[in-house]
Amino acid sequence: MSHSIFVEQLTPDGEVLHRSKVTHLPITIGRAYDNDIILDDPHTAAHHAQIELNQLDELIIADLGSYNGITYANTRENFFVVGGDNIYRLGHTRLRIRTANYKVAAEVTDLTNHRWEGLLPALTGLALLLVTGLLSTWLADLNQGTLSKYLLELVSVFGFAIGWSGIWALFGKLFTGHARFGRHLFIASAGLAFLELWEHLSGLVAYAFSWEALLTFSVHPLIFICAIVLYFHFLTAGNKRPNRLKIYLAAIAILGSAITMTKEYQASNHLSDELYMSRIYPPAVRIxxxxxxxxxxxxxQSLKEKVDGERKDNPEKDGAEKKSSEKDNPDQDGGDAVESDAPADTPTKPESNN
Known part of the structure; x- marks a missing residue:
């Protein structure tokens, strides 16, 4: 009896590394060269497993007495009835077995905008860089800037974005065969534009509505914007697990925020990046x-009462601060006291020779 059996070797992410078609049973699997499926895995036996039909005419994969055996769903058995979606682990090798009558899933709709490739996103990104660089330089320029200053800012911004995009394009070319430099340049330009927009808009909104948290915790939104930019870079470079990628980047962003707050607390006993709003805008902006x-x-008055209460509760701390202040400025009190005890006109008594 002829059978068409497909044995697939998978990556840990479920991608097919190699697919073998075998038209006879039984099918032997192992490291020895007389097997039908040869595994390059030192954790598998020379003759590790065998695919065959049991007495009920069911396709099974059976262990041939190997040391590490066959595992499915963290369960080790001598044999398993084959399922088309089941993944079996032999040593460090992951196998999936399907027959020719396996029904594949329906065709997935292609949502990729193939027109948004190459020159169009690259030119859009360069335009974003141009506007962002000129606007940020103009807003930060208190005096009348020269043309060379604006050109230098544009060159630095363009150089960073093109270099960053080139690294991602090389990464995508190596792993997927597609550079997609234009898209990477657009993603980097959009990220820089959002960073600049948030930096200026957050200060304006914070001043207008007295929302101090927008400025005192200004670093954390920047961290999450960078995480979003990295997400789109990875997708463009060929990542096929977007949900898992979201979890990883969110965890990294949360960890970065936690580290930032820890460092600020160690430095100033406050979790915020700034202790007060340092950006002042025209009064007409106030809402x-x-x-x-x-x-x-x-x-x-309430602040004074709070400080007085802390001094009463911790008098030793207040005394230590005073001593530290006197030690740092010895001439402030001690020197003046010595000078006041000895008038300038008082004659000194000569020493006796006896």
Whole structure:
């Protein structure tokens, strides 16, 4: 009886490394060269397993007495009834067995915009870089800048984006055979534009609505924007596990934020990047209501009471701070006291020779 059996060797991510078609049973699997399927895995036996029909005419994969055996779903058995979607592990090798009548999934709709390739995204990215570089230089320029200053800023931005995109294009060419430099350049340009937009827009919104957290925790949104940019770079470079990639990048972004807050807390006993809003805009930008002098004085009084309470609760700390201040400035109090005890006009008594 003739059979068409396909034995597939898979990667840990489920991608097919090699597919072998065999038209007879039984099928032997192992490292020895007299097997039908030869494995290059030192963790498999010379004759590790065999694919055959059992008494119920079911296709099974059976162990031939190997040391590491056959595992499916973290369970080791002497044999398993073959399922088209089941993945069996022999040593470090992952196998999937299918017959010719296996029904494949329906065709997946191609959502890729193939027109968005090559020159069009590259030119769009360069235009974004041009606008972003000129705008950021103009906003940061307090004086009348020269043409060379703007050109130098554009050259640095263009050089960084092109170099960064070139690295990703090389990465994609090596692993997928497609460089897609234009898309990578557009992704990098869009990321830089969003970073600049967030830097200026967050300060403006924070000042307008008195949302201090937008400025005092300004680093964390930048970390997540960079994670999003990396996500699209990996997808363009050929990553086929977007859901897993999202989890990895989100975990890295959260870890980066946690490390940033830890470093800030060690340096200033605060989790925020800045202790106060340092960017001032014209009063016409303000949307939140102004606070009266009475409210300001009430806030100062509550702050004074809080500080006085901490001094009462920790008098030793307050005394240590005073001693430290006197040690750093010895002439501030001690020198003046010595000078006041000895008037300048008082004659000194000569020493006796006896």
């Amino acid at each position: 939140s209501r102004d606070h009266s002098l009475e409210e300001f004085m009430a806030d100062m």
